[in-house]
Amino acid sequence: xxxxxxxxxxxxxxxxxxxxxxxxxxxxxxxxxxxxxxxxxxxxxxxxxxxxxxxxxxxxxxxxxxxxxxxxxxxxxxxxxxxxxxxxxxxxxxxxxxxxxxxxxxxxxxxxxxxxxxxxxxxxxxxxxxxxxxxxxxxxxxxxxxxxxxxxxxxxxxxxxxxxxxxxxxxxxxxxxxxxxxxxxxxxxxxxxxxxxxxxxxxxxxxxxxxxxxxxxxxxxxxxxxxxxxxxxxxxxxxxxxxxxxxxxxxxxxxxxxxxxxxxxxxxxxxxxxxxxxxxxxxxxxxxxxxxxxxxxxxxxxxxxxxxx
Amino acid sequence: xxxxxxxxxxxxxxxxxxxxxxxxxxxxxxxxxxxxxxxxxxxxxxxxxxxxxxxxxxxxxxxxxxxxxxxxxxxxxxxxxxxxxxxxxxxxxxxxxxxxxxxxxxxxxxxxxxxxxxxxxxxxxxxxxxxxxxxxxxxxxxxxxxxxxxxxxxxxxxxxxxxxxxxxxxxxxxxxxxxxxxxxxxxxxxxxxxxxxxxxxxxxxxxxxxxxxxxxxxxxxxxxxxxxxxxxxxxxxxxxxxxxxxxxxxxxxxxxxxxxxxxxxxxxxxxxxxxxxxxxxxxxxxxxxxxxxxxxxxxxxxxxxxxxxxxxxxxxxxxxxxxxxxxxxxxxxxxxxxxxxxxxxxxxxxxxxxxxx
Numbered sequence: 067x068x069x070x071x072x073x074x075x076x077x078x079x080x081x082x083x084x085x086x087x088x089x090x091x092x093x094x095x096x097x098x099x100x101x102x103x104x105x106x107x108x109x110x111x112x113x114x115x116x117x118x119x120x121x122x123x124x125x126x127x128x129x130x131x132x133x134x135x136x137x138x139x140x141x142x143x144x145x146x147x148x149x150x151x152x153x154x155x156x157x158x159x160x161x162x163x164x165x166x167x168x169x170x171x172x173x174x175x176x177x178x179x180x181x182x183x184x185x186x187x188x189x190x191x192x193x194x195x196x197x198x199x200x201x202x203x204x205x206x207x208x209x210x211x212x213x214x215x216x217x218x219x220x221x222x223x224x225x226x227x228x229x230x231x232x233x234x235x236x237x238x239x240x241x242x243x244x245x246x247x248x249x250x251x252x253x254x255x256x257x258x259x260x261x262x263x264x265x266x267x268x269x270x271x272x273x274x275x276x277x278x279x280x281x282x283x284x285x286x287x288x289x290x291x292x293x294x295x296x297x298x299x300x301x302x303x304x305x306x307x308x309x310x311x312x313x314x315x316x317x318x319x320x321x322x323x324x325x326x327x328x329x330x331x332x333x334x335x336x337x338x339x340x341x342x343x344x345x346x347x348x349x350x351x352x353x354x355x356x357x358x359x360x361x362x363x364x365x366x367x368x369x370x371x372x373x374x375x
Numbered sequence: 376x377x378x379x380x381x382x383x384x385x386x387x388x389x390x391x392x393x394x395x396x397x398x399x400x401x402x403x404x405x406x407x408x409x410x411x412x413x414x415x416x417x418x419x420x421x422x423x424x425x426x427x428x429x430x431x432x433x434x435x436x437x438x439x440x441x442x443x444x445x446x447x448x449x450x451x452x453x454x455x456x457x458x459x460x461x462x463x464x465x466x467x468x469x470x471x472x473x474x475x476x477x478x479x480x481x482x483x484x485x486x487x488x489x490x491x492x493x494x495x496x497x498x499x500x501x502x503x504x505x506x507x508x509x510x511x512x513x514x515x516x517x518x519x520x521x522x523x524x525x526x527x528x529x530x531x532x533x534x535x536x537x538x539x540x541x542x543x544x545x546x547x548x549x550x551x552x553x554x555x556x557x558x559x560x561x562x563x564x565x566x567x568x569x570x571x572x573x574x575x576x577x578x579x580x581x582x583x584x585x586x587x588x589x590x591x592x593x594x595x596x597x598x599x600x601x602x603x604x605x606x607x608x609x610x611x612x613x614x615x616x617x618x619x620x621x622x623x624x625x626x627x628x629x630x631x632x633x634x635x636x637x638x639x640x641x642x643x644x645x646x647x648x649x650x651x652x653x654x655x656x657x658x659x660x661x662x663x664x665x666x667x668x669x670x671x672x673x674x675x676x677x678x679x680x681x682x683x684x685x686x687x688x689x690x691x692x693x694x695x696x697x698x699x700x701x702x703x704x705x706x707x708x709x710x711x712x713x714x715x716x717x718x719x720x721x722x723x724x725x726x727x728x729x730x731x732x
Binding site: 108144147148152153155161162163164165166168169288289292293295296336354 | 409413461463513517518519520522523524526527528529530531534535537538541542656657659660663695696697698699700701702703704705707708710711712714715
């Protein structure tokens with residue numbers, strides 16, 4: 067393998083990892099607040115579909131992104147109402163969200179299957195930075211959404227670890243009663259973080275339909291939403307590790323394609339299994355060590371009930 | 376006057392039946408909003424759906440045909456759900472069962488039916504069972520979330536089936552289509568009259584009866600439910616939870632795998648891509664809406680078969696078949712959301728002393 071091939075594989079990993087990064091960052095924030103939302107795949111699909119539809123109708127991919135954010139947020143709001151206010155089973159509600167999102171995106175998107183997008187997001191090399199050897203082409207020769215993901219991850223990490231609100235966010239998932247005791251409203255904050263998580267999942271979907279593909283296909287996420295959920299565990303609920311994990315999985319995603327380019331004559335079906343097998347292996351890897359179990363927010367998935375303090 | 380929500384200790388039986396029905400009706404209204412928003416008359420859509428599924432002999436027979444895999448997979452996941460084991464891998468277990476069952480007639484085409492069919496059933500159950508067991512083992516050994524592992528394994532199983540029918544198992548006389556060789560007659564489940572309704576429907580009833588007795592009467596059925604409702608208590612009274620996880624995941628997968636066998640043997644007559652339009656996923660809703668009760672699961676499976684067949688029929692009106700999936704997801708939303716009515720009681724705070732049952 068020569069240098070340019072390695073660079074192109076790494077660059078492809080970043081691109082393929084970006085939808086996972088948006089979605090897993092969203093789920094990470096939601097889970098940090100103590101809410102499990104397994105509807106990521108459904109929210110991504112609806113985000114991908116509404117984003118694509120809006121971009122086709124308005125001609126603006128940025129409006130598409132906005133629509134995807136809103137769509138993801140609305141779906142997450144349903145989950146929030148069910149799980150936070152109505153104290154419903156979070157696992158089942160998330161599954162419902164995935165199934166509903168799959169159906170809704172298929173229903174709304176039927177007319178757009180196979181349609182071409184006139185102005186998808188295209189590469190915009192960052193002046194100067196993209197000239198740096200190796201790092202430049204790997205990190206700074208992408209579409210604008212990739213750069214937005216860099217900013218988002220930095221902002222999220224600073225927010226979670228360095229701000230007072232971030233401290234409360236972490237406490238929401240560990241000990242909501244303590245947050246309540248200092249007079250912070252557990253319910254509104256959990257609503258907020260669930261909705262932010264949904265918006266980011268929608269954005270992850272929009273990345274697929276507006277930049278990665280760029281087109282709309284039914285079930286085009288191919289389970290990426292679930293990989294994002296697994297990535298949060300793999301990342302031990304840490305945004306920086308989520309970043310690394312996303313690119314790692316992006317690499318696995320891109321690997322299948324690149325192996326074919328290299329002339330590996332394995333069946334395409336077996337190569338396509340790789341991301342799913344890696345997801346399971348990654349979970350085993352972190353769970354074999356004790357830290358995997360300890361990192362999980364203590365109150366994750368439990369409805370907060372003021373009566374039961 | 377303030378309304379308070381309190382945990383109800385003993386959910387009322389009547390509300391357990393009324394609430395899901397109410398939830399279903401509400402979700403029909405909810406989806407009607409989407410139809411109106413996209414310029415369609417919801418009454419047209421629903422009448423086409425239900426008319427298509429129930430309005431003709433063909434429709435009814437198709438609905439029964441779809442009830443079979445939905446009910447079998449629903450019963451399969453219900454066993455795991457009772458233990459709060461989230462086996463959402465019925466789809467993959469279904470495919471693995473179909474693959475394992477297909478292996479029998481492809482390699483021993485000359486077996487007589489009374490050997491062939493039982494051998495296929497056992498193979499299907501083992502294929503799905505081992506696929507479920509693998510996820511169970513990961514859970515028991517390293518606490519790997521069965522939600523994620525079973526879901527990932529769905530994709531792997533479907534790709535595996537595709538790998539076979541596009542490769543080693545492709546029928547040499549099949550004009551290069553991705554299909555296995557058609558099964559010999561001995562490998563086909565008998566059908567009723569000249570309909571497509573096959574013997575699998577009998578298995579549904581038998582299995583539901585067996586599970587009813589296991590759930591309600593057997594010590595083991597009770598044990599798994601205790602684990603589901605309170606794992607700590609279960610550990611105190613000496614239940615080996617890890618062993619139960621392995622056992623339950625195997626059985627749950629085996630039933631879905633059996634469903635896969637029934638489908639290839641009763642309907643398809645060969646292995647091909649897309650043998651399931653998501654039965655394994657719909658089964659999750661079927662089991663939950665049926666409150667994990669075997670008889671109710673059959674009823675709900677029939678209802679969801681109507682939606683599935685109806686969703687197929689409305690395609691002729693230019694309405695996407697994904698409508699059925701959307702409706703199913705919405706039903707599950709309303710069911711989960713309305714559980715507060717069965718698990719909690721609404722109380723009016725300033726009438727604290729009034730009696731409530």
